[in-house]
Amino acid sequence: MRKHLVVLALVLVPGAAIAADQLPDWAYPVAPQGVTASMTEKVVKVPGSDKQYTEKQIEDGFAPPDWFPNEHAPMPPIVANGAKPGAIACARCHLPTGAGHPESSPMWGLPATYTVRQMQDYAADKHKGPRKGLMIRIAKQMSADEIKASADYFATTKATPGYTKVVEKAIVPKSEVGENNMRFVVHNGGNERIGERIIVLPQNEEQAKARNPKFGFVSYVPPGSIAQGKKLAAGVKGKTVACDVCHGAGLKGLGEVPSLAGRDPIFLVRQLWDFKDGRRTGVWATLHAPFNHQLTTKDMIALAAYAGSLQP
16 A cells, blocks of 8 residues: 555645635535524424433534433543634534534544544644634644544444435435525425536434434435446546555545545535645645546546445
């Protein structure tokens, strides 16, 4: 593996940064101005849990809901409650299970050393671009011990079966970005062509808003994406290097290099875009540069669809 990494590093081709308004808005969803989550005292419950929270409590960045506390290891304080004033709880966006939401990232099972490195890169401003500001502020405030504690915790979490479903479909329900930058079906809005996009919708809108970790998302991708992604992942001369060289057999990870199998496709597309336009500049990011500059949006969608469709 070391030989392959050296070769990739030697052929690094720097790329010019792409303006934020040129990035695909479907991959970087942002709620329209003024659209916010409900913050009432209405009590919310979810199936199978004896917990209850108000809508306001669900949106509390320093005490997010933990619907099933007996189903995971004890969360470190930084994961469960964050550190005021600026480091909101990791579980707020990534959930206690590490499953995450489309607007964040799936943290389950990531090697602790990888997560520590990413947090260090955030703190050193090596991650830039849309929606990175919050993570940069959090990383700069967290102590080394807090970073390690959160990384060690998420390394113990596992993928939730059925949480991420990848479905090829040419026609999808018409949707729009709403609260917490999540996409929801426009009720009575009909359907639309998917085009060259990935459309991620909650399997259950009410449960997604409640941040129930047992209800995930459906990632709709264009027909043929998974098969094309499989070809690209195997290595295409002049375009890609076999993904399993670094990410391991079945894309389940190798050493510090993270697994890709079963992860949210829209998250994977964002990473490919960030590598391509130089918004991620950490040590491992440079290894993507030689081939990421050759990838089209369609290629990125295909690779992400294939990886997301694999068993984690």
